[in-house]
Amino acid sequence: MSIESNFFTKAVHAGTRPEPVTGAIMTPIFQTSTYVQSEPGVHKGFDYSRANNPTRQAYEEALATIENAKHALSFSSGIAAEQAIIQTLDANAEVIVCDDVYGGTGRLFRQLFSKYGIKFHFVDMHDDKAIKDVLNKNTKLIWMESPTNPTMKIIDIKKMAALAKNAGAYLVVDNTFATPALQNPLDMGAAFVLHSTTKYIGGHSDVIGGAVMINDEDLFKKVKFVQFAAGAVPSPMECFMLLRSIKTLAVRVDRHCDNGERVASYLAESKKVSAVYYPGLANDRGHGIAKAQMRRFGGMISFDHAGSYDDVVAFFKKLKVYSLAESLGGVESLVNHPALMTHASVPTELRKKLGIGPNLVRLSCGIESADDLIADLDQALNS
Numbered sequence: 001m002s003i004e005s006n007f008f009t010k011a012v013h014a015g016t017r018p019e020p021v022t023g024a025i026m027t028p029i030f031q032t033s034t035y036v037q038s039e040p041g042v043h044k045g046f047d048y049s050r051a052n053n054p055t056r057q058a059y060e061e062a063l064a065t066i067e068n069a070k071h072a073l074s075f076s077s078g079i080a081a082e083q084a085i086i087q088t089l090d091a092n093a094e095v096i097v098c099d100d101v102y103g104g105t106g107r108l109f110r111q112l113f114s115k116y117g118i119k120f121h122f123v124d125m126h127d128d129k130a131i132k133d134v135l136n137k138n139t140k141l142i143w144m145e146s147p148t149n150p151t152m153k154i155i156d157i158k159k160m161a162a163l164a165k166n167a168g169a170y171l172v173v174d175n176t177f178a179t180p181a182l183q184n185p186l187d188m189g190a191a192f193v194l195h196s197t198t199k200y201i202g203g204h205s206d207v208i209g210g211a212v213m214i215n216d217e218d219l220f221k222k223v224k225f226v227q228f229a230a231g232a233v234p235s236p237m238e239c240f241m242l243l244r245s246i247k248t249l250a251v252r253v254d255r256h257c258d259n260g261e262r263v264a265s266y267l268a269e270s271k272k273v274s275a276v277y278y279p280g281l282a283n284d285r286g287h288g289i290a291k292a293q294m295r296r297f298g299g300m301i302s303f304d305h306a307g308s309y310d311d312v313v314a315f316f317k318k319l320k321v322y323s324l325a326e327s328l329g330g331v332e333s334l335v336n337h338p339a340l341m342t343h344a345s346v347p348t349e350l351r352k353k354l355g356i357g358p359n360l361v362r363l364s365c366g367i368e369s370a371d372d373l374i375a376d377l378d379q380a381l382n383s
């Protein structure tokens with residue numbers, strides 16, 4: 001399995017062409033809020049930078065290209081992108097959400113949008129009956145991730161798209177973990193693809209951003225209206241940085257996958273590890289579906305440490321190459337304790353049910369040498 005070779009070309013050239021005035025090969029940072037008009041209402045397609053900006057336009061074109069989408073819209077964070085999708089709904093709309101959704105997504109839905117009359121049902125998306133039990137005529141969106149965060153479950157995108165379609169609803173896929181290099185949910189029937197571009201698309205742990213990709217014209221217009229009316233847009237500087245990052249997305253993700261596969265195999269053999277969650281392992285519960293819908297398996301791995309919680313803390317302290325930090329998808333390797341860090345806002349009972357316990361560790365494997373990553377884990381687990 002491999003990333004398609006034309007994706008490497010697409011990533012480098014998407015959205016970019018020589019700048020017409022100077023021939024500059026890189027799209028300039030159009031650091032401007034407004035644009036001069038020759039007569040009232042007569043301009044070159046740009047009137048105010050909340051509505052549009054040339055750097056953002058180039059970046060959004062690149063985002064659409066890499067996700068095989070007709071349209072892409074960029075936002076100031078992944079959460080702002082999620083907010084824009086939800087703000088296309090009316091009060092009384094219902095949304096079915098996979099129960100191990102990213103902690104911040106659950107918080108946005110439970111603690112903010114529930115107040116506005118939108119109802120969210122959190123269900124195990126491997127349980128067909130649980131989905132059918134909450135599906136009704138008010139269901140407008142089915143919202144999923146695959147792989148999920150942090151338990152790395154694989155959900156069948158085509159199956160969920162068909163289910164949404166039959167119910168007259170739309171499927172939203174948060175594709176942050178897989179990236180457009182490994183999985184393109186719009187091609188599998190999703191109506192919206194969402195990214196926290198903070199993660200792999202940015203890739204260097206230096207920008208916060210989000211994006212939504214859409215094929216349908218009406219849905220695009222609705223989200224575009226929210227982007228303009230509510231205004232959570234990224235700055236021209238951030239658009240420039242993210243456009244630059246897209247050029248190396250294919251090579252970075254390929255390397256993240258190489259390292260993910262090597263590290264997961266190492267962990268699977270370790271006596272200090274009681275379970276490894278990585279869809280690339282042949283005995284992983286999601287391996288079959290992952291093979292069908294992903295090109296490779298990515299750089300994210302979760303595992304259960306076999307020792308006590310004190311052993312887990314000692315393990316974090318001994319790591320030298322992996323840094324203990326929230327977030328993921330950067331060139332540098334990170335380690336995270338979901339229960340106390342990224343997923344602290346998940347209700348305690350649900351956390352237990354999902355298996356996000358004191359011994360669960362999540363790794364974001366960077367692009368360093370796999371030998372060095374394994375040596376680092378080995379000394380921290382065994383010394």
Ligand SMILES: *Cc1c(COP(=O)(O)O)cnc(C)c1O
Nearest residue numbers: 077078079102149176196198209
């Ligand atoms: C980080 C993350 C988000 C939220 O994105 P921000 O850029 O932090 O606002 C949403 N979904 C997933 C899967 C994430 O990892």
